[in-house]
Amino acid sequence: MTRLIAVLIFSMLLSVSCEDNKKMETASGQELPPKLAKLKLQPGFEAEHLYSPADNDQGSWVAMAFDNKERLITADQYGALYRLELPAIGSEVLTPKIEKLKIQTGEAVADSIIQMGYAQGLLYAFNSLYVMVNHRGNDEFEKSSGLYRLQDTDNDDQYDKITQLKALNGAGEHGPHSIVLSPDGESLYVIAGNHTDLPEMDTYRLPNVWQDDNLFPQVKDPRGHANDRGAPGGWIAKIDPEGKNWELISAGFRNPFDLDFNDEGDMFVYDSDMEWDLGLPWYRPTRICHVTSGSEFGWRTGNGKWSPAYPDNLPPIVNIGQGSPTNVVYGRGAKFPEKYQKSIYAFDWSFGIIYAIHLKANGSSYDGEREEFLSGIPLPLTDGVIGPDGAMYFMTGGRRLDSDLYRVHYTGTEDVTPANKASELTEGNKIRRQLEEYHTGPKSGAVDFAWPYLNNADRFIQYAARIAVEHQPVKEWQAKVLSEKDPVTLAQGIIALARHGNKAQQDQMLNALLGVDYSKLTSQQQVDHLRAFELTLSRFGIPGSSVKNKVIAYLSPQYPATTDVLNQMLSKTLAYLDDPTVASKTLALLESNTGENVDVMANTATEASDLILRNPQYGMDIALTLKNMPPAQHTYYGMVLEDVDKGWTPELREKYFNWFNKAFSYKAGRSYIGFIDKARKKALTHVPKDKFEYYDKMSGAELLSSSGNDLAVTTVQPKGPRHNWEVGDIEPLLADGLKGRDFEYGKSMFAATTCITCHSMQGEGENIGPDLTQLGTRFSPQDILKAIIEPNDVISDQYNTTVYTLKDGKSVVGRLMNETEQNYIVSQNPYAPDQTREVPKDQVVSTKLSTISWMPPGTINRLNEEEVKDLLAYLVAGGNPDNPIYTEKEANN
Numbered sequence: 001m002t003r004l005i006a007v008l009i010f011s012m013l014l015s016v017s018c019e020d021n022k023k024m025e026t027a028s029g030q031e032l033p034p035k036l037a038k039l040k041l042q043p044g045f046e047a048e049h050l051y052s053p054a055d056n057d058q059g060s061w062v063a064m065a066f067d068n069k070e071r072l073i074t075a076d077q078y079g080a081l082y083r084l085e086l087p088a089i090g091s092e093v094l095t096p097k098i099e100k101l102k103i104q105t106g107e108a109v110a111d112s113i114i115q116m117g118y119a120q121g122l123l124y125a126f127n128s129l130y131v132m133v134n135h136r137g138n139d140e141f142e143k144s145s146g147l148y149r150l151q152d153t154d155n156d157d158q159y160d161k162i163t164q165l166k167a168l169n170g171a172g173e174h175g176p177h178s179i180v181l182s183p184d185g186e187s188l189y190v191i192a193g194n195h196t197d198l199p200e201m202d203t204y205r206l207p208n209v210w211q212d213d214n215l216f217p218q219v220k221d222p223r224g225h226a227n228d229r230g231a232p233g234g235w236i237a238k239i240d241p242e243g244k245n246w247e248l249i250s251a252g253f254r255n256p257f258d259l260d261f262n263d264e265g266d267m268f269v270y271d272s273d274m275e276w277d278l279g280l281p282w283y284r285p286t287r288i289c290h291v292t293s294g295s296e297f298g299w300r301t302g303n304g305k306w307s308p309a310y311p312d313n314l315p316p317i318v319n320i321g322q323g324s325p326t327n328v329v330y331g332r333g334a335k336f337p338e339k340y341q342k343s344i345y346a347f348d349w350s351f352g353i354i355y356a357i358h359l360k361a362n363g364s365s366y367d368g369e370r371e372e373f374l375s376g377i378p379l380p381l382t383d384g385v386i387g388p389d390g391a392m393y394f395m396t397g398g399r400r401l402d403s404d405l406y407r408v409h410y411t412g413t414e415d416v417t418p419a420n421k422a423s424e425l426t427e428g429n430k431i432r433r434q435l436e437e438y439h440t441g442p443k444s445g446a447v448d449f450a451w452p453y454l455n456n457a458d459r460f461i462q463y464a465a466r467i468a469v470e471h472q473p474v475k476e477w478q479a480k481v482l483s484e485k486d487p488v489t490l491a492q493g494i495i496a497l498a499r500h501g502n503k504a505q506q507d508q509m510l511n512a513l514l515g516v517d518y519s520k521l522t523s524q525q526q527v528d529h530l531r532a533f534e535l536t537l538s539r540f541g542i543p544g545s546s547v548k549n550k551v552i553a554y555l556s557p558q559y560p561a562t563t564d565v566l567n568q569m570l571s572k573t574l575a576y577l578d579d580p581t582v583a584s585k586t587l588a589l590l591e592s593n594t595g596e597n598v599d600v601m602a603n604t605a606t607e608a609s610d611l612i613l614r615n616p617q618y619g620m621d622i623a624l625t626l627k628n629m630p631p632a633q634h635t636y637y638g639m640v641l642e643d644v645d646k647g648w649t650p651e652l653r654e655k656y657f658n659w660f661n662k663a664f665s666y667k668a669g670r671s672y673i674g675f676i677d678k679a680r681k682k683a684l685t686h687v688p689k690d691k692f693e694y695y696d697k698m699s700g701a702e703l704l705s706s707s708g709n710d711l712a713v714t715t716v717q718p719k720g721p722r723h724n725w726e727v728g729d730i731e732p733l734l735a736d737g738l739k740g741r742d743f744e745y746g747k748s749m750f751a752a753t754t755c756i757t758c759h760s761m762q763g764e765g766e767n768i769g770p771d772l773t774q775l776g777t778r779f780s781p782q783d784i785l786k787a788i789i790e791p792n793d794v795i796s797d798q799y800n801t802t803v804y805t806l807k808d809g810k811s812v813v814g815r816l817m818n819e820t821e822q823n824y825i826v827s828q829n830p831y832a833p834d835q836t837r838e839v840p841k842d843q844v845v846s847t848k849l850s851t852i853s854w855m856p857p858g859t860i861n862r863l864n865e866e867e868v869k870d871l872l873a874y875l876v877a878g879g880n881p882d883n884p885i886y887t888e889k890e891a892n893n
Contacts, residue, residue: 268291
């Protein structure tokens with residue numbers, strides 16, 4: 001109820017038990033246990049459940065690695081390290097032998113448990129166990145964030161030496177993460193999220209001249225997330241086995257958790273999204289990135305994230321959608337069909353999906369095709385590896401959830417002969433690698449070699465060429481830039497010079513750009529050209545009035561343009577320069593319906609609606625956004641105008657401030673309202689003082705909460721303190737019954753916990769879930785409270801969802817609304833039940849009911865004991881103040 005949940009809270013129409021839902025049979029007719037029954041695998045693959053750490057008080061496992069004796073080493077997110085001897089595939093007994101790792105401290109001192117908790121990355125290499133600790137140590141026995149090396153110096157199979165290779169300043173879910181062996185087996189790669197400070201590097205393949213580089217008026221996240229984090233964001237470094245030499249390879253990520261290499265030695269990362277930005281124009285979905293030397297991927301805090309179209313960062317090869325990336329592993333060594341041996345596997349914790357990313361060479365990079373390799377509801381995936389036996393091992397857990405260890409192996413008929421041999425590199429890949437040889441510092445001949453590739457149509461080659469130039473002394477190439485006649489090469493050169501030059505060169509740079517015939521450029525070339533203008537302005541400021549007016553005269557006729565990215569770039573640049581026509585032009589776009597309402601889940605492995613019911617705790621946010629999503633470009637245009645001073649008329653101002661009022665009616669990620677309000681408040685600083693109250697009211701000030709981050713809440717809110725309610729709390733809580741409860745306060749809790757958003761009571765509320773007016777006539781308070789605390793225990797068939805497994809390996813999750821001879825008609829968005837999807841029956845190979853209620857547990861955890869009892873009394877009374885549960889109270893008084 002703390003989230004907006006469309007679900008049967010209580011089993012008023014009970015007919016299907018959770019245990020019935022969990023039944024699934026193997027080909028031999030044997031019933032699978034629940035932990036396996038919930039898994040959906042590709043044909044020919046089988047899964048085994050090997051171990052449950054939670055059953056043995058061993059925490060929640062988040063990292064794993066095999067050692068040189070084929071033993072699996074695992075890490076509890078908040079505890080110790082473990083070492084497992086695993087049963088062979090086909091063994092009758094699956095239970096592994098397990099030990100908690102210890103470090104031998106000396107003959108006269110007892111062995112002690114290795115205090116290496118909070119490890120989010122493990123790697124066995126160079127006869128050592130590398131451990132990435134992600135934690136701010138609280139005492140002498142806890143290791144703080146950093147990279148550690150554990151060694152067995154006396155060969156007794158026990159680690160006896162711990163060395164900190166590098167302390168890292170960062171912790172938490174965006175702290176330091178994984179360690180991966182290089183393709184040549186001679187180096188290590190480490191990866192960290194954007195809350196990890198970039199340590200001083202010995203060398204930088206990405207030149208360390210990064211800035212925010214965005215003329216869009218900066219608005220940091222209104223809820224405070226990452227407000228103190230600047231460029232370059234999440235990063236990847238290459239190090240030697242002793243951790244002495246550190247080289248920055250790539251940056252500009254949000255929170256990349258893991259990486260791996262394909263057979264050709266190219267690196268891939270699964271970067272995370274900012275779910276609070278869902279529905280906003282700068283939202284970037286989780287995505288697979290091909291990480292090349294010196295690459296930048298454009299993360300900046302708040303609304304400052306770069307468009308993938310900008311030439312000074314690289315685009316993803318696959319957009320996945322919303323989720324929580326936790327692992328990347330290549331299929332090298334897997335005894336799988338060749339297609340799966342050459343796949344990148346990307347793990348999503350939130351929605352329980354392992355994606356197989358099938359790579360196809362495209363020039364110097366790749367195209368990626370995503371496939372749902374394995375999924376489960378729920379399946380909070382943490383880490384996975386290909387074992388020495390050719391099987392895939394993966395774990396679930398994290399955030400103190402119950403943890404499980406699984407193994408997946410292939411039993412089908414396709415050939416599983418090792419196919420891990422590098423393919424012949426494309427000519428583009430070879431050229432890119434040649435250019436990358438100049439990314440380590442000044443080298444003779446670098447500029448002459450790289451310069452012709454600055455106008456290459458391949459984005460990755462063009463990018464590599466510019467970085468090669470940037471590594472050379474500016475005096476070697478600045479004159480070439482300013483005299484360049486090719487417009488494509490010129491734009492790349494100006495971008496490089498803006499990053500390494502100085503203010504004294506600005507007028508020459510701008511005049512060079514002004515000499516290009518803009519109309520003869522392609523759409524992408526126009527983006528590059530505008531980006532060169534933007535960087536020259538953002539780095540060096542507004543030029544003198546003469547050049548400034550020339551730039552306005554050059555760009556203003558191009559606005560509005562034909563694409564969203566061009567309109568974004570032109571609007572912010574002209575607003576920065578105070579073009580007097582930008583207000584009227586941008587307001588015209590703001591009022592039009594021609595702008596694209598960006599589908600934030602476009603080109604994802606599953607449609608946005610298909611994610612909703614895989615994990616209602618996260619999916620219902622998507623559901624609500626999809627029901628009433630703001631036109632994404634309108635949000636951009638509205639924020640562009642917040643600092644514009646010129647070109648306003650009273651009529652234009654009224655249109656602008658009325659837009660804010662309308663914008664508050666839309667639904668998006670948690671930060672949406674706060675972003676709009678911050679822009680509104682900034683815009684109000686530009687109105688005449690005697691008109692402030694007028695425009696303040698017009699723009700929707702009365703709609704907002706005191707913080708401005710949410711819409712105002714008129715209902716009474718819980719006082720708390722919060723409590724994690726469990727079934728064991730029911731008996732003592734209700735020992736004295738529910739007499740003497742407060743009707744009005746119970747009604748307020750029904751609204752405050754958003755029950756009313758999904759259920760009706762006495763004709764008030766929504767009809768997504770059942771009407772609860774008669775609930776108390778059929779169920780006891782104990783039954784009602786148990787159903788709230790454990791909603792997955794019993795699920796009504798009228799409110800259950802079905803998982804449809806398709807022939808192409810994908811799955812569709814939805815509620816069956818109807819069916820025809822040819823199709824199942826399913827609804828996937830509880831907030832828009834009339835929006836249905838047809839699933840062709842001839843494409844469905846199996847169906848099974850989900851074991852997950854639309855309402856997650858924990859929905860009353862905001863309430864204290866008295867508030868829970870007031871809510872229960874209101875439910876038992878069916879919203880009737882004259883119910884005996886209240887009238888008996890009066891009689892007793």
